[in-house]
Amino acid sequence: MALRRAVRGWLSRYASADVVAVGLSGGADSLALTAATVAEGAVVDALIVDHGLQDGSAAVAAEAARAALGVGVRSARVLTVRVRGEGGLEAAARRARYEALDDARAGLPVLLGHTLDDQAETVLLGLARGSGGRSIQGMAEFAEPWGRPLLEVRRAQTRQLCADLGLRPYDDPHNSSPAFTRVRLRTEVLPLLEDVLGGAAAPALARTAAQLREDGAALDAIAEELLNVASDGGALSVEIIATAPAAIRRRVIRAWLLSGGAKALTEKHLRAVDALVTDWRGQGGVAVGGAKPGTRLVARREHGKLTMAFTPY
Structure with a gap:
């Protein structure tokens, strides 16, 4: 199974202990990740962030915690945050979420359910910013403390795993709202690219990001040597x-x-x-x-x- 292989590989490369945390939204990606990580033998603490942006968000978070306990996590905690600050709702919610996860992880790496589809969207957003190769390197498989085992897994596969296990993921209405740029990329731009390019757009974007990260790491290493020489x-x-x-x-x-x-x-x-x-x-x-x-x-x-x-x- 693709998800279990992906998680198994990530744990073997990056996990220094058998205990990890998973950032769980209740959606299909993070729910499937939680189940796959438990199945691969890791001890999992589920961290659920309640952004409080919708009526009933507390109930959604509580249901996510119950689902996590049902697949065998060691613990499931709901973290309630206040979303505020500059940069729009998406950026403010992201900041609040990462701060809450970082505060609650107790030194553990936190696995996140970003998929190949998310990676492709991230690369397109970086292209729009036009700020160089670093902006289109996408998300790294591990950037301490954040782990992303599913970057080569398609979103459809996480939904299929949830269906196979009888899990009912939560569909956040924000994930289908055209008010958000990422949603329009997901529902309009990427499907058009897939149609025009014969279904290969998302994997190609993800491969490009991986290659740019490798190139960037090499250039950063050279730059670090020069920085040491030039520093006074x-x-x-x-x-x-x-x-x-x-x-x-x-x-x-x-x-x-x-x-x-x-x-x-x-x-x-x-x-x-x-x-x-x-x-x-x-x-x-x-x-x-x-x-x-x-x-x-x-x-x-x-x-x-x-x-x-x-x-x-």
């Missing part, structure tokens, strides 16, 4: 990185900014800081994401070095 305390030598290929140089700059406290870096941020190296005309500093309240994180070129500091505004 908290500064970065312009002379050392200036002649590096752009793909390496920008990775060095990105890693350096992240080490200094930058967050939510965009391609615009990276190119502006890169211009301090390659197109130096005496321009001022570049404010990047990650500022503390009342301050901003600014990268500058000073005396042949890139420096950064939190400055008040």
Whole structure:
């Protein structure tokens, strides 16, 4: 069975112990993942996030917990969150969900039910952002603490497993609402691509993401070596990185900014800081994401070095 093979392989590659957590929504993907993980011999703690965005969400979460206990998990906990913040409902719900799972996992890796279909949607969203290869690498099979064993499994297979086991997954109405970009990709764009390209679009997108992750890992390793050479305390030598290929140089700059406290870096941020190296005309500093309240994180070129500091505004 494809799901059990996928979970078995993931556990053998990444699980350092026989205990894992599963992020369970009650939908077919995460419910099938939970059942397959239990069947493969792992001890599973199910973590169910109640976003509180719909009437009856508490009952849905409670039913998911009952289903998880029914397939043999060790424990099933419902985590109630408040969804708020910038970036729209999808982004705010995602932040709240991941924060709750991270707080509750007690040091365990958390398996998530993302499938090959989800991966294809993620790659298309990254293409729309147009922010380089990193944005279309998709989701990794393991990015600690998040594990995704089902990235080569189709969504139809998770539904079939639920049917085979007599499980009744919950169909979230948000997953069919055209108000969300990802839903329109799922229901309109990908079916059209599959029709035009003969049914191979989603696997091809997923393969492309995997290849780009491999390439990206190799480039990141080279960039890390250069970063070590170019670092001077908290500064970065312009002379050392200036002649590096752009793909390496920008990775060095990105890693350096992240080490200094930058967050939510965009391609615009990276190119502006890169211009301090390659197109130096005496321009001022570049404010990047990650500022503390009342301050901003600014990268500058000073005396042949890139420096950064939190400055008040």
